[in-house]
Amino acid sequence: MEAKLALGEPRVLISRQAILHNARVIRQSIGPGVKLCAMVKADAYGHGAKIVADTLCHFDGGDTDGFSAPAADQLGVATIEEAAALPLGENSQTPVLIFRPVENVFLGRQREAIELAVRRGWVLTVITSAAADDLNRVAQSINHRARVQVMVDTGISRCGTSLDSLEHLLGHIASRPGLRLVGVSTHFASSEEADDPFNREQLRRFREATDRYAQRDPRLIRHTANSGAIFFAPDAHLDMVRPGIALYGVDPTGTPNIDRALKPVxxxxxxxxxxxxxxxxxxxxxxxxxxxxxxxxxxxxxxxxxxxxxxxxxxxxxxxxxxxxxxxxxxxxxxxxxxxxxxxxxxxxxxxxxxxxxxxxxxxxxxxxxxxxxxxxxxxxxxxxxxxxxxxxxxxxxxxxxxxxxxxxxx
CATH class of the missing domain: 2.40.37.10 (Lyase, Ornithine Decarboxylase; Chain A, domain 1)
Known part of the structure; x- marks a missing residue:
């Protein structure tokens, strides 16, 4: 047979219907009152952050007693650059959480990026007092107040302030006029393993360290639950959950689970x-x-x-x-x-x-x-x-x- 050539190109087809279906499944798992921060870092796990964010933020979430809202309450990214690439206007009210901790604030272009994030009201992650001081100075220099969250390490030994340092850091942030604390978070090491006792130990450590702050400030958002914890640890839902892989229709265990009803996107x-x-x-x-x-x-x-x-x-x-x-x-x-x-x-x-x-x-x-x-x-x-x-x-x-x-x- 003679060789012939076809024209065309590879494509990744993204189902908005499936994205919204998965958000619905997650909503049903967390119940009312718990916010949903959709993780769209790494180009929405390769799915295309513009399509995914547009779907989650710009389609009506249905009406409940006359109230209509998007499928996601907030969006989560790794970097300021990822946040800037999202299809959100300058006056967008959709909160964006940037999870890579702030460091090197005054190094060249990073200063410009930090200023952009502060002006846009994006939430920046702080894990050291030095970074908090730098961020405070930047915010005050442009007459803004930076919104920050603190990430605490409860056992994954990756990034986050230590449990021993948390109280000092929270007090430090509270004393800086250019900063406003809006959240505290941690990350589970084995949330996809439902029976791993270390999940409960991490949650215990987190709650023990943050309960009193939540009582003092009801607006403080505490969040720990990624996709695995959403389904396996309802007591970890707290104020907000952070679905990632589940939003894209993949079971957090890494094997298909028909009963979970997630739809690959x-x-x-x-x-x-x-x-x-x-x-x-x-x-x-x-x-x-x-x-x-x-x-x-x-x-x-x-x-x-x-x-x-x-x-x-x-x-x-x-x-x-x-x-x-x-x-x-x-x-x-x-x-x-x-x-x-x-x-x-x-x-x-x-x-x-x-x-x-x-x-x-x-x-x-x-x-x-x-x-x-x-x-x-x-x-x-x-x-x-x-x-x-x-x-x-x-x-x-x-x-x-x-x-x-x-x-x-x-x-």
Whole structure:
């Protein structure tokens, strides 16, 4: 068969309906009065922060006694740069939490970024008195008051002020006129493991250290629960939860759970770029790691490790064509991957190839791709590169509203 070439490009298809469905599932798990901070860091876990944030913030959340609100009360990002890239206007009332702690305030462009965050009212994370002092000076120099949260380390030993230092730091912040404390948080080390006793120990430490401050200031938002704790530790919901992977339809355990009713948001597709019939003895790809034992029809897919389809998938993974598995042949290269079309003789150039399906039980689900790569779904999502265009499946008018359970009060 003569080789022919199709035009087209890989795409990640993002379902706004699924995003809102997952937010609904989370709302039902946390109940009324608990805020939802949607984690959209790392380009919304590779899903496209602009599409995800627009969906969560700009679609009505349904009416409850005449009240209408977005699906998310707040948005969480890692950096000021990520916050600035969100589709929020300068006068947006959507609170944005920036989780990477403030340091090096006066180093060049970081000063400009800090000023932007303070002017926009974004919440900055502080874990040291020195950073609090620097931030206080910046805020006062532009006649603003910086909104801050304190992250406390209760056992993950990553970033956060120590339990022993918390009281001093909170008092330090309270004495600085350019700062306003709005929240205190911590992060669980093993929240996806429901029976791990260390989860309860971390929560005990956090509550013991912060209960009195919450009693003094009812507006103080305490938050500990990521996706795992939302489902496994209801006593950790406190004032706000921070769903990440669950918003994108993946069970926090890393294995599908139909009873949880989460819907995967992403489907990754690419066109079948070329079809060839190889004679017996022909090899495929760099290093000739696969050789045809008999005449074999193969297809070329414009996806490679530069797009986030790792070289580890060589001779190991598969894609789906017309509902049938097409194993990867030879090494995955930077821009291209060859697949076996033996089971799909009817395939033609231009047919859609499913690189990752949004069916959790699919043979090419994110769970299966993670297993092939010996990693977790988070990483599979996050490494999908910018060459793969993120596209919304639905138009605005096609999206159903999500039921709301709490008002979006200012923090």
């Amino acid at each position: 992403m489907r990754w597709t690419a066109p079948l770029l070329m079809i060839r019939d190889l004679p017996a003895g022909a090899s495929v790809g760099y290093g000739q790691t696969w050789t045809a034992k008999s005449r074999t029809r193969v297809g070329l897919v414009p996806v490679g490790y530069a797009d986030g389809y790792p070289r580890m998938y060589s001779n190991r993974a598969a894609m789906s064509v017309l509902g049938k598995l097409a194993p990867v042949l030879g090494r995955v290269s930077m821009d291209l991957t060859v697949i076996d079309l033996t089971r799909v003789p009817q395939a033609v150039i231009g047919d859609e190839v499913t690189v990752m399906d949004n069916d959790p039980m699919s043979a090419v689900s994110v769970y299966q791709l993670a297993e092939w790569a010996e990693t977790i779904p988070y990483e599979v999502f996050c490494r999908i590169g910018p060459r793969v265009k993120r596209v919304s499946l639905e138009q605005v008018e096609d999206v159903e509203p999500i039921a709301d359970s709490s008002a979006n009060d200012e923090t």
